[in-house]
Amino acid sequence: MSATLSLPYSRWRQFLWRHPESPLLLLSAGAWLFLLAGGVMSLAPSLGIHSHDADAAATLHSSMPSESYLAFDAWPGFMLHWSIMITAMMFPTLVPQVRVVAARSLWFRRDRSMLLFLAGYSALWLVYGVTAKAVLQLLRLFSPAVFSFLLPFSLLLAGLWQLTRRKQRSLVACHFTMPMAPSGWRADFDCCRYGARTAAYCCISCWALMLVCVAAGHSLWAMLVVACVSLAERVLIRPRQAWFATALFAVALLALSAHAF
Amino acid sequence: MPRTRQDVWKIKDDTLKWYARAVAAMQKRPVTDPTSWRYQGAIHGYDPAQDPFARSGEKLPSSSEQSTYWSRCQHGSWFFLPWHRGYLHYFEQILLKAIKDLGGPSDWALPYWNYSDHANPNARCLPRAFYDPKFPDGGPNPLLVKARAEGANDGDPLGSALSADITTCLKKLSYINSSGGAGSNFGGGRTGFSHRGGVPGALELTPHGSMHDAVGGDDGWMESFETAALDPIFWCHHSNIDRLWEVWRKRDPRHTNPTLAAWLSSIDFDFHDADGKPVTLEVNQVLDTTSPMLDYVYQDVSDPLGAPHRVAEAASNVPMEIERIPEMVGATDNKEINLGAQPNSVEFPVKPPSGPAARARMAAGAAAAPEIHLNLENVTAEARPIQSYVVYVNLPEGANAANYPQLVAGLLPKFGIVEASRESREHAGDGMNYSFDITQIVNTLQQNKQWNPERVRVTFVPHQPETKRAIAPNTKPVKVGRISLYYA
Numbered sequence: 007m008s009a010t011l012s013l014p015y016s017r018w019r020q021f022l023w024r025h026p027e028s029p030l031l032l033l034s035a036g037a038w039l040f041l042l043a044g045g046v047m048s049l050a051p052s053l054g055i056h057s058h059d060a061d062a063a064a065t066l067h068s069s070m071p072s073e074s075y076l077a078f079d080a081w082p083g084f085m086l087h088w089s090i091m092i093t094a095m096m097f098p099t100l101v102p103q104v105r106v107v108a109a110r111s112l113w114f115r116r117d118r119s120m121l122l123f124l125a126g127y128s129a130l131w132l133v134y135g136v137t138a139k140a141v142l143q144l145l146r147l148f149s150p151a152v153f154s155f156l157l158p159f160s161l162l163l164a165g166l167w168q169l170t171r172r173k174q175r176s177l178v179a180c181h182f183t184m185p186m187a188p189s190g191w192r193a194d195f196d197c198c199r200y201g202a203r204t205a206a207y208c209c210i211s212c213w214a215l216m217l218v219c220v221a222a223g224h225s226l227w228a229m230l231v232v233a234c235v236s237l238a239e240r241v242l243i244r245p246r247q248a249w250f251a252t253a254l255f256a257v258a259l260l261a262l263s264a265h266a267f
Numbered sequence: 268m269p270r271t272r273q274d275v276w277k278i279k280d281d282t283l284k285w286y287a288r289a290v291a292a293m294q295k296r297p298v299t300d301p302t303s304w305r306y307q308g309a310i311h312g313y314d315p316a317q318d319p320f321a322r323s324g325e326k327l328p329s330s331s332e333q334s335t336y337w338s339r340c341q342h343g344s345w346f347f348l349p350w351h352r353g354y355l356h357y358f359e360q361i362l363l364k365a366i367k368d369l370g371g372p373s374d375w376a377l378p379y380w381n382y383s384d385h386a387n388p389n390a391r392c393l394p395r396a397f398y399d400p401k402f403p404d405g406g407p408n409p410l411l412v413k414a415r416a417e418g419a420n421d422g423d424p425l426g427s428a429l430s431a432d433i434t435t436c437l438k439k440l441s442y443i444n445s446s447g448g449a450g451s452n453f454g455g456g457r458t459g460f461s462h463r464g465g466v467p468g469a470l471e472l473t474p475h476g477s478m479h480d481a482v483g484g485d486d487g488w489m490e491s492f493e494t495a496a497l498d499p500i501f502w503c504h505h506s507n508i509d510r511l512w513e514v515w516r517k518r519d520p521r522h523t524n525p526t527l528a529a530w531l532s533s534i535d536f537d538f539h540d541a542d543g544k545p546v547t548l549e550v551n552q553v554l555d556t557t558s559p560m561l562d563y564v565y566q567d568v569s570d571p572l573g574a575p576h577r578v579a580e581a582a583s584n585v586p587m588e589i590e591r592i593p594e595m596v597g598a599t600d601n602k603e604i605n606l607g608a609q610p611n612s613v614e615f616p617v618k619p620p621s622g623p624a625a626r627a628r629m630a631a632g633a634a635a636a637p638e639i640h641l642n643l644e645n646v647t648a649e650a651r652p653i654q655s656y657v658v659y660v661n662l663p664e665g666a667n668a669a670n671y672p673q674l675v676a677g678l679l680p681k682f683g684i685v686e687a688s689r690e691s692r693e694h695a696g697d698g699m700n701y702s703f704d705i706t707q708i709v710n711t712l713q714q715n716k717q718w719n720p721e722r723v724r725v726t727f728v729p730h731q732p733e734t735k736r737a738i739a740p741n742t743k744p745v746k747v748g749r750i751s752l753y754y755a
Contacts, residue, residue, distance in 0.1 A: 023592050023623050024446055109449065110644070110751065113594045113622035174692050182695040185645050185748035188598040196601055241459065 026108035026116060027101045030124070037094035041226060081139075087224060088135040092128055095219075095233040096208065099180070099240050100127065103204055106183050107197060115189070119197045126201025127208075134209050138220050160221040164214035165254035176210035177239060212236055218254075269556070270376035270563045272510070275394050275503050276387055277566065278378060283396040283410070284403055285375055289365040290499055291402075291409040299328050301336070301539035302361045304497070309337040310354060310538070311501075312492035312686070312693075319414070319494065335537050338693050340492060342683065343464025343700070345443055345455040345525065347471050348512050349550040350536055351505050356553065356561055357538040357546070358502060364541040376563050379506035382431040382478060383571065391424040391431055391481070391733075397500050398422070410499045416484025416732070426481025426732050429473070429657065429678050435704070436469035437515050437572055442525050444468060444702070449593035449753035450640045451702040453515055453522070460534055462693055464683075466642075466702045470515070475508050476680030477655070481732065483682070485653040492683050510565045513556065518570040524554060591638060591755035592623040597723065598751035604727075605744040606656055610668065612726040617752055619720065624754035637754040639706045641676050641725065645748025647688035647698035652681040652745050654729045660708045661717065662726040673711055676703040678730060684745065698748065725750050 022028060104120055111119035146153045167173050182204065186196035215232045222228035235250055273282060296303035298320070305320055306328070313333065315321055327333070341350035359377045366375045384390040398420035402408040411420065419425055436453055444456035444466055455468035467476070483490030488498045495501050515522050525531070535547040556563050597617035604613055619625065624637050641660065658676040662668055679701065690696030712718035727747075 179695045182697045185601040187600045
């Protein structure tokens with residue numbers, strides 16, 4: 007083809023026009039950097055979290071969730087950390103949907119639409135995180151013996167879930183698109199609704215994997231592995247869930263062994 | 268010397284007889300054999316509930332094997348053409364081996380069905396070999412499938428001239444659709460592996476989808492991803508689609524394939540060769556049909572639009588290629604639009620472009636005349652539609668649509684809609700998306716001072732195939748999630 011028309015706008019701006027999903031990936035990268043740099047640890051004293059990452063490391067060894075992490079007074083820290091986790095781990099899986107939201111929005115409200123989509127998406131995941139934490143707290147309170155096996159149990163559960171038909175279908179459904187009103191409050195509402203609906207499918211698909219992260223006290227390694235699995239099963243042509251399940255079973259066995267000895 | 272794929276209407280030798288014999292041989296093989304008829308059909312799509320040959324308790328390939336090789340067809344994607352070329356190649360190799368084993372010619376090649384041949388008044392009819400009840404060798408004809416459109420097996424013309432139209436697709440300059448899901452070009456939009464599909468390219472829409480509809484009718488095998496490849500005419504239809512890719516490429520030096528590694532080599536497609544052994548294929552292996560591996564040419568790849576079209580196209584082109592970024596300027600709200608037995612019109616407001624489309628015009632003036640695209644989003648159907656629809660732009664209220672061919676945006680095909688509307692292991696259940704280039708229509712309306720840039724009217728008129736039989740209306744409506752307008 008012949009020469010490209012030069013527009014009076016910077017290359018970066020034109021890049022953003024073509025790739026409206028770029029800020030999403032930057033956000034995710036920032037969240038990963040924050041987690042890697044131990045950002046939560048630095049915030050811990052002000053949020054009522056006590057040496058969380060150190061606890062998390064111990065958790066993997068003992069295959070038990072961190073005591074302080076699941077303490078009732080750690081809610082603000084948990085919610086902040088959970089939100090950063092979702093941004094780091096799940097936002098890269100949303101590239102196709104965010105591109106759809108941008109493309110199907112009037113130009114002047116593209117950024118707003120994407121933000122509302124992400125708000126709806128994150129809100130539902132936050133509900134899941136809070137519920138998971140509450141259930142685990144109750145489990146710890148009423149059945150400490152079962153609670154002590156939480157990590158291997160959640161790994162086994164995640165492995166089994168990977169093999170179910172419901173998991174396969176919800177993984178495909180994560181690519182769902184829906185019509186959205188073009189303007190007004192209905193457009194805002196539809197963007198949130200689309201985000202929440204996408205999150206609902208993602209929660210069904212990934213709830214067991216994310217439970218592993220919670221059970222592992224948000225260990226960085228657990229987050230990295232779960233993020234890679236979530237992304238891989240969306241990107242691969244036909245993901246071999248049996249491989250993911252086998253890997254999870256193997257880690258569950260290791261965790262059980264560590265617990266026994 | 269490469270083998271020649273012949274026009275099915277111009278065959279003078281025994282090509283179709285050998286096709287029928289080889290099909291019969293493949294049909295005798297068990298479904299677990301990768302070279303069997305059912306296995307090859309399942310590569311395109313498989314749903315046990317739709318399998319017309321299913322028997323209770325029969326042994327199927329393992330779920331792992333099904334996951335690797337079945338339901339792999341690429342639609343709504345820039346892989347649509349290369350995947351189907353690879354699919355046809357290995358199918359042809361399986362047929363060729365069967366033909367040679369039966370003592371047939373070693374240079375046999377799959378014929379193509381050129382339904383767009385204006386020189387042939389029967390072009391849109393099925394050749395007799397596909398509906399004769401008796402096979403020349405005796406016994407039932409393996410090329411006959413009863414589940415086809417009304418009149419198909421009586422030699423009636425199928426669909427309409429619109430179904431077989433190749434003008435729109437062959438005039439597309441680019442292969443890849445515009446980014447952002449608006450603006451279809453020749454070959455489809457950039458996707459990953461895409462059985463689910465995004466916005467199809469112009470060729471995939473018409474004549475590919477529309478001729479699937481024309482042969483499949485209301486509930487024929489050609490109407491569904493899962494059963495289409497069980498009809499022997501499917502392979503001749505796709506041979507023609509593959510030929511049109513060659514026609515498009517050869518008719519204008521600007522018509523070039525993508526050169527991105529993401530298209531050429533990022534994905535391996537899985538098939539079986541003529542011996543039933545697993546093979547993988549990349550796009551860059553199927554770009555030259557005369558390569559030692561593919562080894563075929565088409566009987567006719569001349570430009571069916573001819574020189575006058577080329578001159579007109581050259582004159583209408585902008586002086587330089589603009590890297591267009593589509594911008595949505597208006598849409599209906601999110602209430603579903605139900606399409607039934609009667610024409611249905613929808614109007615929606617349009618805002619002037621304020622993003623890249625506006626800025627490109629500011630920068631380049633009249634040279635950067637915008638492309639205008641009409642998108643139909645999330646088109647779904649609960650039951651298989653009997654009728655498809657012709658989409659008109661700004662058709663006057665109460666007007667007889669037949670008098671306004673200049674306002675036709677395109678044909679809304681129904682091929683695969685039901686499958687794409689059901690949540691399953693293969694589909695998210697959100698339906699199909701289509702994009703029509705309406706730049707020419709808008710230009711015409713502007714010239715006639717009939718274009719209101721602040722309001723667009725879209726009308727869906729039930730498509731009437733040229734059959735002697737009456738077409739029953741749809742039992743359940745086709746639903747359009749949203750209609751949107753894009754400037755690029």
